Amino acid sequence: MADCELLDKCGFFKKYGASHAPACQGLAAQYCRGPKKDQCKRKEYRKKHDAPPPDNMLPGGALLKE
Numbered sequence: 220m221a222d223c224e225l226l227d228k229c230g231f232f233k234k235y236g237a238s239h240a241p242a243c244q245g246l247a248a249q250y251c252r253g254p255k256k257d258q259c260k261r262k263e264y265r266k267k268h269d270a271p272p273p274d275n276m277l278p279g280g281a282l283l284k285e
């Protein structure tokens with residue numbers, strides 16, 4: 220399965236993709252490198268606002284507390 224086309228410029232993936240936190244790994248596997256990439260809320264946000272979402276916005280749309 221192809222990776223998300225935004226992988227290289229995605230703040231979430233850059234910041235948390237390499238994280239060892241199991242939750243982030245799971246999300247990256249499901250969304251960024253998996254079958255849910257077309258349901259990603261970050262992608263939707265980028266389209267709607269014509270700008271990238273905050274880095275701490277998760278693919279599911281919730282904001283991660285930092």
Ligand code: SF4
Nearest residue numbers: 223226229250251259
């Ligand atoms: S978080 Fe969404 S936009 Fe970012 S790389 Fe993953 S699937 Fe793509």
